[in-house]
Amino acid sequence: GLGLTHRKAENFGEWYSEVVVNAEMIEYYDISGCYILRPWSMAIWEILQEFFDPEIKKMKIKNCYFPLFVSPGVLQKEKDHVEGFAPEVAWVTKSGESELEIPIAIRPTSETVMYPYYSKWIRGHRDLPLKLNQWCNVVRWEFSNPTPFIRSREFLWQEGHTAFATKEEADAEVLDILELYRRIYEEYLAVPVIKGKKSEMEKFAGGLYTTSVEAFVPNTGRGIQGATSHCLGQNFAKMFEINYENEKGEKAMVWQNSWAYSTRTIGVMVMVHGDDKGLVLPPKVASVQVIVIPVPYKDADTQGIFDACSATVNTLSEAGIRADSDFRDNYSPGWKYSHWEMKGVPLRIEIGPKDLANKQVRAVRRDNGAKIDIASDDLVVEIKKLLDNIQQNLFDVAKQKRDECIQVVHSWDEFVKALNQRKMILAPWCDEEEVEADVKARTKGEMGAAKTLCSPFDQPELPEGTKCFASGKPATKWTYWGRSY
Numbered sequence: 355g356l357g358l359t360h361r362k363a364e365n366f367g368e369w370y371s372e373v374v375v376n377a378e379m380i381e382y383y384d385i386s387g388c389y390i391l392r393p394w395s396m397a398i399w400e401i402l403q404e405f406f407d408p409e410i411k412k413m414k415i416k417n418c419y420f421p422l423f424v425s426p427g428v429l430q431k432e433k434d435h436v437e438g439f440a441p442e443v444a445w446v447t448k449s450g451e452s453e454l455e456i457p458i459a460i461r462p463t464s465e466t467v468m469y470p471y472y473s474k475w476i477r478g479h480r481d482l483p484l485k486l487n488q489w490c491n492v493v494r495w496e497f498s499n500p501t502p503f504i505r506s507r508e509f510l511w512q513e514g515h516t517a518f519a520t521k522e523e524a525d526a527e528v529l530d531i532l533e534l535y536r537r538i539y540e541e542y543l544a545v546p547v548i549k550g551k552k553s554e555m556e557k558f559a560g561g562l563y564t565t566s567v568e569a570f571v572p573n574t575g576r577g578i579q580g581a582t583s584h585c586l587g588q589n590f591a592k593m594f595e596i597n598y599e600n601e602k603g604e605k606a607m608v609w610q611n612s613w614a615y616s617t618r619t620i621g622v623m624v625m626v627h628g629d630d631k632g633l634v635l636p637p638k639v640a641s642v643q644v645i646v647i648p649v650p651y652k653d654a655d656t657q658g659i660f661d662a663c664s665a666t667v668n669t670l671s672e673a674g675i676r677a678d679s680d681f682r683d684n685y686s687p688g689w690k691y692s693h694w695e696m697k698g699v700p701l702r703i704e705i706g707p708k709d710l711a712n713k714q715v716r717a718v719r720r721d722n723g724a725k726i727d728i729a730s731d732d733l734v735v736e737i738k739k740l741l742d743n744i745q746q747n748l749f750d751v752a753k754q755k756r757d758e759c760i761q762v763v764h765s766w767d768e769f770v771k772a773l774n775q776r777k778m779i780l781a782p783w784c785d786e787e788e789v790e791a792d793v794k795a796r797t798k799g800e801m802g803a804a805k806t807l808c809s810p811f812d813q814p815e816l817p818e819g820t821k822c823f824a825s826g827k828p829a830t831k832w833t834y835w836g837r838s839y
């Protein structure tokens with residue numbers, strides 16, 4: 355039949371895999387960890403791109419495209435950048451039958467591809483700021499459990515790479531980009547996120563500091579890094595000799611940022627909003643916001659019903675609403691209801707003989723199943739209101755569920771208890787790296803260890819004398835901890 359065989363609350367992993375396939379978002383591929391993005395999910399990626407790309411263009415960031423291949427020399431150039439990641443780098447070693455003289459890496463990220471040319475292009479202060487972005491794919495040969503959208507060996511992302519004369523400019527841009535990432539999650543995907551700073555252990559090793567938006571999946575009790583915006587400081591400038599002659603004629607190194615969001619955003623949305631009927635799409639990212647379904651009745655005016663459906667689609671489309679109809683005569687209305695619910699379409703419109711006679715349509719909400727009769731004359735206004743309401747409701751429900759998962763703790767025992775209750779834990783911490791390492795060691799297990807997710811910019815009051823939950827030393831900041839993806 356049409357329905358899912360796994361329930362979200364019972365077998366999350368199987369439920370998720372089934373939803374992304376049954377909603378026609380993903381097709382599994384014969385190479386492990388690689389997935390086909392079908393139009394239903396590609397459309398979401400494009401909608402997010404249509405928001406983000408104009409926004410970075412407003413910031414005078416320009417798109418470019420660098421090669422997929424990285425020569426080994428530069429990849430190894432920034433030691434702490436690559437050492438921890440080396441096993442994930444995929445290499446081309448042959449062409450046809452012949453071995454390549456020198457193996458070539460496939461980009462896992464593009465710092466080392468781009469920065470030798472930043473060094474060449476940035477000579478004087480007039481060459482700054484240099485602000486480039488590229489929309490591309492990257493390859494990371496991950497070994498831990500591959501999951502569509504969330505962890506795949508190839509994924510799509512944008513990666514921004516900017517260079518400034520001053521740290522102040524870099525610091526400001528880090529936060530401007532992070533706000534765009536928050537908007538992607540909260541305004542488009544209806545997923546609540548927390549903005550914060552990564553710990554020294556969790557930050558991008560090659561950088562100065564990392565900020566991120568952190569999401570949370572209540573069903574698994576795991577945090578997930580939604581997107582990152584790093585200040586690289588002058589680390590890469592030193593490594594790749596990216597310096598310039600400043601106004602005073604002195605040689606100075608640039609200050610750099612790099613920032614990315616990826617197709618992982620789509621997986622987070624599926625996990626947060628999906629239910630036992632399948633995908634639930636926030637209207638803002640739904641390629642079809644309204645599906646119109648005729649409900650013919652044996653001797654009733656079938657042509658009239660089909661005409662009313664076409665007119666409804668046209669009226670909505672002209673008003674800028676993404677509407678479509680399902681006129682297939684080889685499926686029953688009931689089958690169609692289940693099919694479009696599985697695909698997560700936010701609103702269904704049914705038109706049967708009674709609706710026709712009463713010059714109305716019946717709208718059914720995907721988020722809460724509510725049925726609403728709408729006079730055809732009020733169609734556009736009422737449908738727009740419903741779509742806005744669905745968008746807001748999905749966010750509110752997700753935020754309420756996420757907030758219920760947040761647990762404030764003050765001691766180790768409370769921490770362990772909350773961890774076992776699959777919570778997102780807010781704890782006072784001394785911010786010492788070896789203490790984080792110790793927490794990881796003490797919480798190691800088949801569910802994975804606890805780690806810091808971020809230290810929220812929005813810090814609660816930290817009373818004088820508050821102790822670190824893990825070390826008992828004086829706490830210096832509130833930090834979110836949890837198991838993660």
Ligand SMILES: O=C(C[C@H]1NCCC[C@H]1O)Cn1cnc2c(c1=O)CCCC2
Nearest residue numbers: 439442443462463494513558612613614
């Ligand atoms: O990619 C980044 C940092 C940075 N890259 C550019 C966009 C923003 C941000 O993600 C971190 N990183 C993650 N994963 C890997 C690498 C790596 O540098 C390098 C080698 C293989 C795997």
Ligand SMILES: [Mg+2]
Nearest residue numbers: 439442494496
């Ligand atoms: Mg990784």
